[in-house]
Amino acid sequence: xxxxxxxxxxxxxxxxxxxxxxxxxxxxxxxxxxxxxxxxxxxxxxxxxxxxxxxxxxxxxxxxxxxxxxxxxxxxxxxxxxxxxxxxxxxxxxxxxxxxxxxxxxxxxxxxxxxxxxxxxxxxxxxxxxxxxxxxxxxxxxxxxxxxxxxxxxxxxxxxxxxxxxxxxxxxxxxxxxxxxxxxxxxxxxxxxxxxxxxxxxxxxxxxxxxxxxxxxxxxxxxxxxxxxxxxxxxxxxxxxxxxxxxxxxxxxxxxxxxxxxxxxxxxxxxxxxxxxxxxxxxxxxxxxxxxxxxxxxxxxxxxxxxxxxxxxxxxxxxxxxxxxxxxxxxxxxxxxxxxxxxxxxxxxxxxxxxxxxxxxxxxxxxxxxxxxxxxxxxxxxxxxxxxxxxxxxxxxxxxxxxxxxxxxxxxxxxxxxxxxx
RNA sequence: GGAGAGGUGGCAGAGUGGUCUAAUGCGCACGCUUGGAAAGCGUGUGUAGGGAAACCUACCGAGGGUUCGAAUCCCUCCCUCUCCGCCA
Numbered sequence: 001x002x003x004x005x006x007x008x009x010x011x012x013x014x015x016x017x018x019x020x021x022x023x024x025x026x027x028x029x030x031x032x033x034x035x036x037x038x039x040x041x042x043x044x045x046x047x048x049x050x051x052x053x054x055x056x057x058x059x060x061x062x063x064x065x066x067x068x069x070x071x072x073x074x075x076x077x078x079x080x081x082x083x084x085x086x087x088x089x090x091x092x093x094x095x096x097x098x099x100x101x102x103x104x105x106x107x108x109x110x111x112x113x114x115x116x117x118x119x120x121x122x123x124x125x126x127x128x129x130x131x132x133x134x135x136x137x138x139x140x141x142x143x144x145x146x147x148x149x150x151x152x153x154x155x156x157x158x159x160x161x162x163x164x165x166x167x168x169x170x171x172x173x174x175x176x177x178x179x180x181x182x183x184x185x186x187x188x189x190x191x192x193x194x195x196x197x198x199x200x201x202x203x204x205x206x207x208x209x210x211x212x213x214x215x216x217x218x219x220x221x222x223x224x225x226x227x228x229x230x231x232x233x234x235x236x237x238x239x240x241x242x243x244x245x246x247x248x249x250x251x252x253x254x255x256x257x258x259x260x261x262x263x264x265x266x267x268x269x270x271x272x273x274x275x276x277x278x279x280x281x282x283x284x285x286x287x288x289x290x291x292x293x294x295x296x297x298x299x300x301x302x303x304x305x306x307x308x309x310x311x312x313x314x315x316x317x318x319x320x321x322x323x324x325x326x327x328x329x330x331x332x333x334x335x336x337x338x339x340x341x342x343x344x345x346x347x348x349x350x351x352x353x354x355x356x357x358x359x360x361x362x363x364x365x366x367x368x369x370x371x372x373x374x375x376x377x378x379x380x381x382x383x384x385x386x387x388x389x390x391x392x393x394x395x396x397x398x399x400x401x402x403x404x405x406x407x408x409x410x411x412x413x414x415x416x417x418x419x420x421x422x
Numbered sequence: 423g424g425a426g427a428g429g430u431g432g433c434a435g436a437g438u439g440g441u442c443u444a445a446u447g448c449g450c451a452c453g454c455u456u457g458g459a460a461a462g463c464g465u466g467u468g469u470a471g472g473g474a475a476a477c478c479u480a481c482c483g484a485g486g487g488u489u490c491g492a493a494u495c496c497c498u499c500c501c502u503c504u505c506c507g508c509c510a
Contacts, residue, residue: 038471038472038473041471041472041479042472042473042478042479044479045471045472045478045479045480046478046479048478048479048480049478049479051490051491052441052479052491054490054491055440055441055490055491056440056441057441058440058490058491059440059441059491060440060441063440068490071490072490072491073490074490075490075491076490077490078490079489079490079491241469373469
């Protein structure tokens, strides 16, 4: 959510942001509702002030006196007016709030113009995308794959996209999780194991609600299975005022993530490329506004270092205005090369939300300078998502003899040097 | 799951229909005092919205209701605690 004051004072900034993100939002309509809302607030507050002063006067009068009774009669009209106007105001307020939620975050000045994924800028990376060797195949075609990742039985027991991970498959996942969490701890992120269901208020604060409820699994108790640990992590400090000296705060969390992925189809969803339940380690930062871009670069480098240590070729994309998302001010994607499919797979997305989420979630800090609460900036990024990293390891490290070489840094966690698919 | 008791400012805690603009205490900040400190004394100390400002308005777990008027009465929900039951 944007600052209503920014909208009032600089509507052109907001228009420019919408244009850069190639989104459709009616700034004038929001401004019109804002004007109506402010007029109604003033009206209701005047009526309430009348009521209050009458109340004070009545307190001093004897209860049954003619003056008192006259005053009661007089105030009945005001009371009715307050009620009527308050209903109107509440109605307007709902529309006003909903209207504000249609306005996207402003993209940072360094975000490149562009509309499509092709216009994202490749700004870095590591390693070289290897050409397909004769024996290279997509990971789901590796002989024995189904012994480690059983999609068939997962479909029987739960549904499509809920694979069982078995034996070496399960252990490799666990090795990756341990590796990621340990590395992140070394980089200063405190590990958190959060609830994996959240309530509607939390899902709203991070932007899953309203509008995107179709992408989450919902329980009878109106709880949502988390689509990412970002949701419970960010909400940890919802409605709190932090001490400035505690910033920046770094946290990381492993959770399973649940996504309905309604509407996905085709090659994108084969094998481990896209599943409904997957494991991910998420990095999260709450920082002072003056440092958030510095912190974004550091966050991205932390995620990159994981891929480097796994010796996986990857590239870094700076997302263009049209492909960066509604809430982000700046976003990088890390894409890992999968030699069997000969394509890039997104394994991390590192974003600065500036105060956009913090305003919704009301996460603030008390500024030493002003003595007043100010909104923090929030940032998050995957560090990292397991299935696609797994896919890349399987495809890139597949040997001619059908075994898969385990990255050296995982061997201590995994306990053997090769996957044998046995 | 059953029964009961609760939820008030940073914390403790009073307030059961009307200047509540929420007592009092603690904490915190500043000042006086002091060689310095403690004690003592004094002053101040929440968040949000509207307004150029003066100032006004809202907020006593959340949401509704009754009333001229609600922290206070009624309803629904959430959470905490105690006891019982069940259980990894």
